[in-house]
Amino acid sequence: MSILVLKAGLQTTLQGAPFTGHRHLGMPAAGAADCLSLALANHLVGKPSGDIAIEITLTEAAFEMKEACSIAVVGAAEYIRINGQDHAQHQTLRLSAGDRIDIGPSRPGCRSYLAISAKIDADRLLGGGSTYLAAGLGGFHGRSLKNQDIIPFSQISTSLPVERTTPPDLRPHFSDDHMLRVTRGPEADKLQDDIFEALCERPYAIGARANRMGMALEGETLSTSDSSNMPSAAVFPGTIQLPPSGQPYLLGPDAQTTGGYPRIAQVIRADRHLIGQLGSGSRIQFVHTTTERATEIYREKLSLLSSWLGQINLW
Missing domain, CATH: 2.40.100.10 (Cyclophilin-like)
Known part of the structure; x- marks a missing residue:
């Protein structure tokens, strides 16, 4: 089971909870730059707040889903399109195998998070799987995603999570x-x-x-x-x-x-x-x-x- 990267964008990485308890070894926190947007996206697909998701920075990105699953997008993305049809942020979206997801550039703001209702198989160390780019550690081989990368994942359960929508008063406001x-x-x-x-x-x-x-x-x-x-x-x-x-x-x-x-x-x-x-x-x-x-x-x-x-x- 996997997701194919069609358009990686400027800096798209796998990010989740930070690395904790290792600063005395010189290991930075890393992790999702906007942990609230990550938590909201993960909740919409039935996952814990710090689970690994895809962090998209500034520019548009596109993916092809190889298996049926649910997704959610939260952040500064200008649009979300599934097979060319517009969809809203802050809601659970059901996808079938072969569906294409286009996530627009950040306007305003800087980052968006694509959460998937399956466990993303990230490289793990020091108890975490987030990407620390400066040292090439964690995430997807320690680097930003590239076009045609295949991100493997394993299904959490045989049933898809219930459909959810973030309450309006909990949705972050993005501005310059x-x-x-x-x-x-x-x-x-x-x-x-x-x-x-x-x-x-x-x-x-x-x-x-x-x-x-x-x-x-x-x-x-x-x-x-x-x-x-x-x-x-x-x-x-x-x-x-x-x-x-x-x-x-x-x-x-x-x-x-x-x-x-x-x-x-x-x-x-x-x-x-x-x-x-x-x-x-x-x-x-x-x-x-x-x-x-x-x-x-x-x-x-x-x-x-x-x-x-x-x-x-x-x-």
Whole structure:
């Protein structure tokens, strides 16, 4: 049983839950860049939130299903077509062997997720099967998909899952304008100027240097007078660093485990899935919140989502 890649697109990979518990070995989290869209797509086909799905970045992609199964698409895709006929996101779609699925480019946003009601046979290591491109590990031979690749899968059960539709109030809204809530980073109060407050005072845009590892932010430069010669320290997805250029740098899901630039802010856990929808030209307004409030926001979000998705974590 398999699915054939007809058009791979710019960067299409197999992604699911992140690698956890291995940062001391230098292994980044990786995993789905937008874990909420992944969870919603998986739920529509009756699978756990962190199961492996197909992550499609920016451009259109197309596939041919070799076996009957159910699929769902959630994300920034402009359209979904099955055998040339338009279908909506956020619903379970039944496919027959030989059906073609076309998924449109991301407008607005950056990524979409194609979930399949069968277990995708991804390369596994360290307890996970997501793709970490920089080291060529996991997923489909550690790389992005190419035209004519055949992705094998095994059927979970002989019966197809029930048809589902995501409630409207749980569907993410995609835009080129984003608000990301942040807490102070470990070095925010050690620099001469109030860097953190300055970061939150003005909007930024994602520059041309943008990928799963991180994104350069364009806007008014921040003071770097006391930012040199910092020992390397732990960093995570959502960490905002301040390089000598004065232009902040936002780390993504494939971010390295340590860095030597001051950590001036951290995107809160409840908002980190939004980083996966940031592309070049996206605009961001950072909003200050406290660590205590960040915990409350995360619990409130999980409570809302669990009414539909059941037990879920966001990473």
